[in-house]
Amino acid sequence: MRIYPSILEKTRREIQEKLLRTPKAIKEVQIDICDGVFVPSKTYASSGTLRSLQVVRKATKGMLLELDLMVDLHKAQKRKRFLSHIKTIKPERVIIHFGATDNWGSVFAGLTRRGKIEMEVGLGVHLRHTMGEIISTLDTYPFSFVQVMGIENVGYSGQAFSKKTYTRITALRKRYPTMEISVDGGVKVSNASQLKQAGATRLCPNSGLFGAEDIAQTYKDFKEI
Numbered sequence: 001m002r003i004y005p006s007i008l009e010k011t012r013r014e015i016q017e018k019l020l021r022t023p024k025a026i027k028e029v030q031i032d033i034c035d036g037v038f039v040p041s042k043t044y045a046s047s048g049t050l051r052s053l054q055v056v057r058k059a060t061k062g063m064l065l066e067l068d069l070m071v072d073l074h075k076a077q078k079r080k081r082f083l084s085h086i087k088t089i090k091p092e093r094v095i096i097h098f099g100a101t102d103n104w105g106s107v108f109a110g111l112t113r114r115g116k117i118e119m120e121v122g123l124g125v126h127l128r129h130t131m132g133e134i135i136s137t138l139d140t141y142p143f144s145f146v147q148v149m150g151i152e153n154v155g156y157s158g159q160a161f162s163k164k165t166y167t168r169i170t171a172l173r174k175r176y177p178t179m180e181i182s183v184d185g186g187v188k189v190s191n192a193s194q195l196k197q198a199g200a201t202r203l204c205p206n207s208g209l210f211g212a213e214d215i216a217q218t219y220k221d222f223k224e225i
Contacts, residue, residue: 001196003222006068006184006204008032010043012055018210019059023219028064028092030184030204031056038072038100039154046071048082050089057089066093068124068147068184070154073101083110087118095147095182097124097154098134104141120144122182126154127164131171138176145180146172148200150187161186166198173199189218192225 004026007018015031022029036042045052048071057065067086073079079101086094087110094111101107111117122145125134138146150165165183172181183200188208195203203222212218 001192001200001225002028002202003219004028004030004064004066004202004204005209006030006032006187006206008034008041008043008206012044012052012059015044015056016059021210021215023216026063026219028066029060030066030068030095031060032068033071035071038097039070048078048085050085053085053089057091064093065091066095066122067091068095069100070097070124071100073107074103076103076106079103079106080110083107087111087113091119093120093122093144095122095124098126098129098137100124104137108141117142122147122180124149124184125168127152127162127168131168131175134172135175138179145182145202146176147182147184147204148172149185150183151185154185159186161188161191166194169195169198169200189221189225192222196225 005022007015009015032043033045034041034043035046045056121143123143124147126149148165148168150161151159152162169181180201181199182202182204183195184204187203187205192203209218
């Protein structure tokens with residue numbers, strides 16, 4: 001099971017500070033981008049400008065970069081611009097949340113170059129979404145993985161973990177035996193073992209890692225699980 005931090009910050013400086021505190025053994029990172037529309041909170045690079053995304057890419061140089069887009073992409077112009085800029089900076093993975101768009105075909109077209117999708121694309125699902133909705137979307141479009149949000153109110157760090165997450169992961173694992181399943185939100189050493197048993201293959205702690213007194217030791221504790 002892979003462990004890497006989820007970083008949700010409002011400024012470039014705060015992102016860089018979190019990256020400096022990240023144990024050197026960690027070679028991949030998730031940067032959360034919230035636009036204040038799809039979720040109430042707003043973070044750095046929320047406008048999706050090429051310059052701000054280039055700053056994120058440069059700050060994570062040498063690491064595998066996953067962008068978690070908690071961004072409303074219903075408007076065609078915003079969707080086209082955002083995805084074009086993401087395609088330019090070339091993250092290894094991008095997560096787009098269920099409910100962020102009604103046009104998944106356009107999303108995948110926006111991430112395609114010369115007939116090939118240039119990065120892994122994950123579907124972010126919230127606990128309020130039904131399995132029927134999730135399965136229909138995963139079965140229709142070429143997602144590489146799914147990310148389950150382990151908290152009720154998405155877009156804020158430090159929230160309590162919801163035990164509904166275990167049931168959701170178990171159901172997804174039963175339906176998709178080989179798919180990568182990430183968990184973001186409320187992830188801590190204390191629930192990592194049960195998340196693994198439910199079927200999670202990637203854990204993305206935020207406060208569960210950076211809120212620890214000894215970040216390096218906490219990362220080792222995660223890895224031991």
